Amino acid sequence: MSIYDYTVKTTKGEMKSIGDYKGKVMLIVNTASKCGFTPQYKELQALYLQYKDSGLEILGFPCNQFGRGEQGSNEDIQSFCEINFGVTFPLFDKIDVNGANAAPLYKYLKKEATGILGSESIKWNFTKFLVDSEGHVLKRYGSADKPSAVEKDLEGLLTGLI
Structure with a gap:
């Protein structure tokens, strides 16, 4: 299977x-x-605005598995993100990223780009996966990696240098 074979809920x-x-x-x-x-x-939205016309898509998947940080409904989440951060990139249905009920897309992402010491488990919110324009999962960034840390890799992919 490739990443393009997955379907997600908006x-x-x-x-x-x-x-x-x-x-x-x-x-x-x-x-x-x-x-x-x-x-x-805020940084994700800034990256999206800066690079969306060059071919970047940011896909946000709300998750309530870490510290009960996402308890709202899809409508609440969408509204919160738009009002507080001006988010215009797509957000999807709230999912699990770990465990027996993990979304199939996330099972795939975790297998393709493991974390520290080969761990597939997502450690916390705002773990990021970078996927190239051909669907290859290139890299996983941890929660503490700010979106600006991804920018150099993004520029390389969008300009064909990577």
């Missing part, structure tokens, strides 16, 4: 194929509205 309950993003560089992030890393939404 915040409005509609099914969306990851294949719709074929040819785009993707940054896929598990998010939360009440977390010490929540301010990263």
Whole structure:
């Protein structure tokens, strides 16, 4: 399977194929509205605005598995992100990223780009996966890695230098 074979649910309950993003560089992030890393939404939005016309898509997947940081409904989450951070990149249905009920897309991402010491488990909110325009999962960034830490790799992918 490739990343393009997965289908995810939007915040409005509609099914969306990851294949719709074929040819785009993707940054896929598990998010939360009440977390010490929540301010990263601002940087993610800035990256999105700066690079979306060059082929970047940021996909946000709210998750309530870490510190109960995402308890709201999809509508609450969407509203919170728009009002507080001006988020315009796509947000999807709240999911699990670890455990038996982990979303299939996240099972795939974790297998393709393992964490520290080969661990597949996501450690916390705002773990980021960088996917190139051909669907290869290139790198995983931890929660503490600010979106600006991804920018050099993004520029390389978007300009063809990586």
